[in-house]
Structures are given as structure tokens and as C-alpha cells.
Amino acid sequence: MKNVTLQTNITSLRGTVSIPGDKSISHRxxxxxxxxxxxxxxxxxxxxxDCLSTIACFRKLGVAIEEDGPLTRVFGGGMNGLVQPEQLLxxxxxxxxIRLMLGILAGRPFEATLAGDSSIAKRPMTRVVKPLRQMGxxxxxxxxGEFAPLTIRGGxxxxxxxxxxxxxxxxxxxxxxxxxxxxGETAVIxxxxxxxxxxxxxxxxxxxxERDGNTIKVKGNxxxxxxxxxxxxxISSAAFFMVAAAITKDxxxxxxxxxxxxxxxxxxxxxxxxxxxxxxxxxxxxxxxVGNIIVRxxxxxxxxxxxxxxxxxxxxxxxxxxxxxxxxGETVIKDAAELKVKETNRIDTVAKELSSLGADITxxxxxxxxxxxxxxxxGTVSSHGDHRIGMMLAVAGLIARSEMNLLDAxxxxxxxxxxxxxxxxxxxS
Ligand code: S3P
Numbered sequence: 001m002k003n004v005t006l007q008t009n010i011t012s013l014r015g016t017v018s019i020p021g022d023k024s025i026s027h028r029x030x031x032x033x034x035x036x037x038x039x040x041x042x043x044x045x046x047x048x049x050d051c052l053s054t055i056a057c058f059r060k061l062g063v064a065i066e067e068d069g070p071l072t073r074v075f076g077g078g079m080n081g082l083v084q085p086e087q088l089l090x091x092x093x094x095x096x097x098i099r100l101m102l103g104i105l106a107g108r109p110f111e112a113t114l115a116g117d118s119s120i121a122k123r124p125m126t127r128v129v130k131p132l133r134q135m136g137x138x139x140x141x142x143x144x145g146e147f148a149p150l151t152i153r154g155g156x157x158x159x160x161x162x163x164x165x166x167x168x169x170x171x172x173x174x175x176x177x178x179x180x181x182x183x184g185e186t187a188v189i190x191x192x193x194x195x196x197x198x199x200x201x202x203x204x205x206x207x208x209x210e211r212d213g214n215t216i217k218v219k220g221n222x223x224x225x226x227x228x229x230x231x232x233x234x235i236s237s238a239a240f241f242m243v244a245a246a247i248t249k250d251x252x253x254x255x256x257x258x259x260x261x262x263x264x265x266x267x268x269x270x271x272x273x274x275x276x277x278x279x280x281x282x283x284x285x286x287x288x289x290v291g292n293i294i295v296r297x298x299x300x301x302x303x304x305x306x307x308x309x310x311x312x313x314x315x316x317x318x319x320x321x322x323x324x325x326x327x328x329g330e331t332v333i334k335d336a337a338e339l340k341v342k343e344t345n346r347i348d349t350v351a352k353e354l355s356s357l358g359a360d361i362t363x364x365x366x367x368x369x370x371x372x373x374x375x376x377x378x379g380t381v382s383s384h385g386d387h388r389i390g391m392m393l394a395v396a397g398l399i400a401r402s403e404m405n406l407l408d409a410x411x412x413x414x415x416x417x418x419x420x421x422x423x424x425x426x427x428x429s
Contacts, residue, residue: 002017002088002116002320002408002409002410003008003406003407003408003409004012004394004398004405004409004420005176005376005398005403005404005405005406006393006394006398006400006403006404006405006406007020007116007397007424007429008059008378008396008397008399008400008401008402008403008404009398009400009401009402010248010398010399010427010428010429011249011428011429012243012248012249012250012251012252012428013251013252013398013426013427013428014135014247014251014252014296014426014428015253015254015399016252016253016254016255016256016427017148017174017238017241017253017254017255017256017422017425017426018233018256018257019233019234019235019237019238019255019256019257019258020044020046020233020234020237020416020417020418021044021045021046021231021232021233021234022046022197022231022232022233022234022236022259022288023046023050023051023163023234023294023415024169024195024197024234024238024274025094025142025197025201025229025231025232025259026042026046026048026051026054026098026102026231026290027044027050027051027094027096027100027405028047028173028197028198028201028202029040029042029045029072029074029231030054030055030058030065030072030074030083030231031054031100031101031104031177032202032204032227033063033065033074033076033109033206033225033226033227033229033332034061034063034074034076034081034082035063035076035078035079035081035082035104035205035224036074036205036206036207036224036225036226036227037076037077037078037192037223037224037225037226038075038076038192038226039070039073039074039075039226039341040065040073040074040076040205040226040227040228040229041055041069041071041073041229041230042071042072042073042074042180042228042229042230042231043071043072043228043229043230044070044230044231044232044233044257045067045071045072045200046231046234046415047417048413048414048416048417049092049093049094049413049414049415049416049417050092050094050096050097050414050415051094052090052092052095053090053092053093053097054094054096054097054101055067055072055207056090056217057085057089057090057091057097057101057114057237057303057362058300059137060084060085060086060089060114060248061082061083061085061089062083062111063076063077063080063081064077066125068286069349072325073225076224076226077232078223078224079107079223079224080292082104082108082114082318083110084110084111085112086277087088087120088113088114088115088149089101089112089113089114089115090115090116090344091114091115091116091118091120091121091148091158091422092117092120093116093117093119093120093343093385093387093411093414093423094116094120094345094414095120095123095342095343095350096170097116098114098120098123098125098148098150099117099125099128099170099173099174100125100128100170100173100174100198101173102128102129102137102150102152102174102175103128103132103174103175103177103178104123104136104175104177104178104250105137105138105152105154105155106137106152106154106157106177106178106181107137107154107155107172107177107178107180107181107182108155108181109154109155110153110154110381111151111153112151112152112154113150113151114147114148114149114151114152115148115149115152115257116148117149117385117429118385119343119344119385119386120148120194120369121147121148121149122147123147123148123341124146124147125141125145125146125148125150125339126144126145127144127165127166127168127171127293128174128175129141129146129150130177131144131160131162131171131174132152132174132175132178133180133372134146134158134160134181135158135159135175135178135186136155136156136157136309137152137153137154137157137178138152138154139151139152139153139154140318140374142183146291146372147232149217149304150308154201155238155276156222157178157179157181157182157183157205158182158184159179159182159183159184159185159186159187159220160179160182160186160187161186161187161189162175162177162186162187162188162189162216163189163191164188164189164190164191166191167190167191167192167193167310167311167338168194168229168338169190169195169197169198169311170295172188172190172198173193173197173198174207174320175188176188176198176199176202176216177198177286178220179218179220180202180207180220180222181220181221182220182221183220183221183222183224183309184219184223185217185219185220185336186217186218187215187218187341188216188217189214189215189412190213190214190215190216191214192214192307192308192310192311193214193308193312194263194311195261195263195264196263197261197288198217199211200221200261200287200288201229201248202218202224203285204227204229204345205224205225205226205227206224206225206227207222207223207224209386212302220368224288225233229287229424230260230285230286230287232258232259232260232287232288232289232290233255233256233257233258233259233290234258234259234261234287234389234415235258235261235264235265235267235268235414236264236267236315236316236415237299237320237415237416238255238258238293238313238325239267239316240319240391240395240416241253241255241295241393241422241423241426242255242268242271242278242295243271243320243322243323243395244275244294244395244398244423245295245296245297245300246271246276246278246295246296246300246323246326247297247298247300247323247326247399248297248398249400250295250398251277251295251296251297252294252295252297252427253292253293253294253295253296253406253426255292255294256291256292257290257292257294258290258291258292259288259289259389260280260282260288260289260290260291261288261289261362262289262312263265263311263312265291265312266309266310266311266312266313266316267313267316267320268280269308269309269312269313270303270305270313270316270320271295271323271415272325273303273330274298274301274303274324274327275298275299275301275304275327276295276298277296277297277298278293278294278295278296278298278302279293279295279297280292280293281293281294283427284359288298289373294366295386299328299330300323300326300328300372301327301328301329302324302327302328302330302331302332302370302371302372303328303331304331304334305317305320305331305332305333305334305336305367306332306333306334306336306367307335308340310335310336313392314336314338314339315342315388317333317336317346317350317368318346318349318350318388318389319363319388319394320333320391321333321350321354321368321370321392322359322392322395322396324368324370324372325359325360325361325370325372325374325376326372326373326374327372327373327374328372329371329373329375330369330372331369331370332366332367332368332369332370332371333367333368333369333370334364334366334367335366335367335368335386336366336368337365337366339367342388343385343386343387343388343414343422344384344385344386346386346388346389347363347367347368348363349362349363349384349386349389350363350389350392351363351366351368353381353382353392353393354376354386354387354396356379356381357376357377357379357381357396357404358374358375358376358377359374359376359429360372360374375401376396376399376400376401377400377401378397378400378404379402379404379405380399380404380405380407381393381396381404381405381406381407382406382408383405383406383407383408383409383411383412384408384411385408385411386411387411387412387413387415387416389411390408390409390411390412391412391416393406393423394412394419394420396405399429
């Protein structure tokens with residue numbers, strides 16, 4: 001519950017940040033490492049609270065995981081290596097942990113109960129529970145399985161063809177993880193393409209997956225071999241510094257080792273469309289695409305952000321809303337109703353906190369309308385326990401005219417424990 005007084009009205013941001021590991025890829029590297037045979041070695045694993053929750057859950061399922069300096073080692077025992085946990089599996093604040101673990105546990109012949117913090121208890125779970133039940137898993141929980149705590153009893157599963165009601169990589173991944181253990185084939189049809197880290201990791205661990213347009217198919221009864229995973233930096237974390245550099249005068253920031261998976265690079269497209277001064281230098285890599293990103297102070301214009309772009313920048317919309325307050329003209333964010341079911345209702349929390357700093361921002365049913373070109377002032381703001389709201393407000397502080405206090409800044413540890421350290425290294429005041 002740490003509160004922080006932010007440095008406001010700074011002169012410039014300058015320097016280089018090596019971005020910590022990608023959260024989505026870190027979770028999946030532990031999960032696939034646990035399901036594979038042998039020792040998986042992960043470098044640049046994100047030791048944020050969310051991914052540590054995933055490690056704690058797998059330890060309770062009998063998997064040995066060692067944090068060995070810069071490397072994380074997972075000693076997988078194959079699909080049948082997981083054992084019934086004696087205690088509840090605590091996912092903390094992590095939606096990815098609970099939803100993907102449900103997919104894994106759907107195929108395991110034992111009972112387990114998953115629970116998390118007060119935010120997790122409010123997040124919708126029917127979206128994964130429904131297809132997993134169709135495949136044969138037994139799931140119980142509040143409101144017929146809509147909310148955690150959830151108890152799942154897995155076992156024999158049957159492959160299904162499932163059309164996702166919303167564009168969500170977590171639902172897609174949960175179904176694929178169950179499908180890998182099912183009889184026959186499982187097909188998931190996505191309305192719009194979402195992040196494909198699960199599909200890539202199936203291949204990296206020696207499994208098979210096919211994509212045909214927006215349909216992803218896996219055969220059941222697959223087994224995996226241990227792998228070496230080098231986790232690229234998280235573009236969703238880099239986004240805070242990209243925007244910070246673009247909106248702060250006399251700034252130039254270089255972000256190194258950033259994941260450039262095309263299903264995640266919507267923030268770069270958005271910054272370019274708004275007129276930002278941004279350069280991307282691809283770097284050779286064996287796994288997911290990686291590069292360095294350089295952003296300088298920019299004059300920006302408002303745009304519309306909607307449709308297929310939304311899943312490619314869904315987690316960046318809070319910081320994009322701040323960016324839009326500094327752009328000339330109107331920015332309209334639409335088709336983003338999913339923001340309502342993130343760690344907080346991000347349509348409401350973004351609108352409330354940025355309005356309190358003087359922004360002209362209106363929440364809508366599926367997004368936000370922002371009139372830019374506004375000078376923000378200080379005040380007391382809160383992360384509401386949401387890491388990305390906390391980081392967005394810390395960046396707002398850089399350009400605020402008067403003192404800003406950020407309540408519940410510790411939420412930031414969920415995805416970026418070194419955030420304030422990295423930010424202070426860039427600040428010149
Ligand atoms: C994630 C998918 C997204 C994203 C979340 C991480 C993942 O959620 O917002 O931060 O790792 O698969 P949805 O699948 O709910 O869109």
C-alpha cells in the first residue's frame with residue numbers, strides 16, 4: 001500500500017532502459033516448462049508478483065522450480081507429472097495465471113481450488129469455464145462458476161470447436177492448453193487476432209499447432225520437451241517510457257531488448273499515427289522478434305483507435321489515454337469494452353484519475369473520448385490496486401505542473417518491480 005510523492009514538471013528524460021521480461025511469455029514459460037519432460041531454462045524471466053504467483057502455484061502442483069541468479073529452472077515431469085495440490089492455489093492478482101491454469105488443470109485427474117485477491121474475485125471466469133465444461137471438466141464456483149474461488153476437477157477431455165465471444169488470448173490459451181490433453185482435435189476461432197505467445201510456445205516446446213486464418217487448431221494427447229526460453233522485454237512495460245519520452249520536452253529515451261511480436265506492437269503503430277518521433281531497430285533473435293525502440297519528444301495529433309488494433313494494444317490503453325491528453329485535437333478509443341474487466345474497470349479508473357488532474361476525458365460504453373492539448377495539474381491520485389493505472393499516473397506526474405501523490409503505488413510490483421528505479425535514472429530536473 002506504499003504511497004509515493006512523484007517528481008513533477010521535470011526538465012527532460014534521457015537515457016537507456018533495459019526492459020524487464022514479458023509478463024505473458026514469463027507465465028507461459030513456467031507453464032510449458034512444468035508440462036514438458038526435463039529441465040527448462042528461462043532467462044530474463046519477469047520476477048513480478050504475477051509471475052511469482054504462477055511459480056508458487058506450480059510448486060504446489062509438485063513442480064521443482066529454482067531461481068538461480070539470472071536464470072529460472074523448471075524441472076518438468078511431463079503432462080502426468082503434476083500432482084494434486086494439498087493447499088489452495090493462490091493466483092494473487094493474475095488473470096493470466098487463473099485462466100491458463102484452469103485450461104491445464106481441466107485435463108488433470110484431480111481436484112484443485114484456485115483463488116486470488118479482491119480484484120480476481122470480481123473478474124469474469126465463465127468465459128473459460130464454459131468451454132472447459134463443454135470439453136468435460138467439472139468446475140464449481142460462485143454464481144455457477146462466474147467468479148473465483150473456483151474448484152476444478154479435471155480428467156478425460158473431448159476436443160471441441162469453439163468460437164470466442166470476445167477477442168481474448170487468455171480464453172484462447174485456456175482452451176488450447178486443455179485441447180493439448182484432449183481426445184481428438186480442438187479448434188478455437190478468434191473474432192480478431194490476439195497475442196499468439198501460447199501458439200509459439202507450443203512449437204518451441206516441440207508440440208504442433210496450426211493456424212488457418214483466425215482458426216487455431218491443436219491435436220490432443222501431445223507431449224512436450226524441455227526448452228531454453230529467452231524472454232524478451234515486455235512491450236507493455238516499455239510503453240510507459242515510450243509515452244513518457246514523447247510527452248516530455250527535450251527528451252530522448254532508448255528502450256532495449258523489447259519484444260516486437262506483431263500481435264503486441266499496436267502501441268508503436270498508434271504512436272506513429274499520432275505523429276510521434278519513434279524509431280525501431282530490429283535485433284536478431286532465435287525466439288520471438290526483439291528490437292530497440294528510440295522515442296524523442298514529439299508533437300502529437302489525436303486519432304481514432306478501434307477495431308483490429310484494440311487487441312494489439314489492449315494493455316496500453318491507459319497510457320495511450322494519457323498520451324492523448326497531450327495531443328492536438330480529439331482521440332476516440334472505441335471497441336474496447338474489454339477494458340471494463342481488467343484488473344480494474346479501466347474505462348472508469350482512467351477517466352476518473354485523469355479528470356482529477358484536469359484532463360478533458362469522457363468515458364463511453366466501449367472506450368474513451370479525449371480532447372487533448374491540456375496542461376495537467378497535480379493532486380492526489382490512486383492506482384486503485386491496478387499496476388498499469390499506477391504507472392500511467394506516475395508518467396502523468398512527469399508533466400504535471402504541481403505536486404502529485406500516488407496512493408497504492410505498490411500495485412506496480414505486479415508487472416514492473418524496478419519501474420521507479422528505471423524512471424528516476426531517466427529524469428533530468
Ligand atoms: C494476456 C491477455 C490479455 C491481456 C493480459 C495478458 C495473456 O488479456 O490483457 O494482460 O497473457 O494472455 P485477455 O485475454 O483477457 O484480453
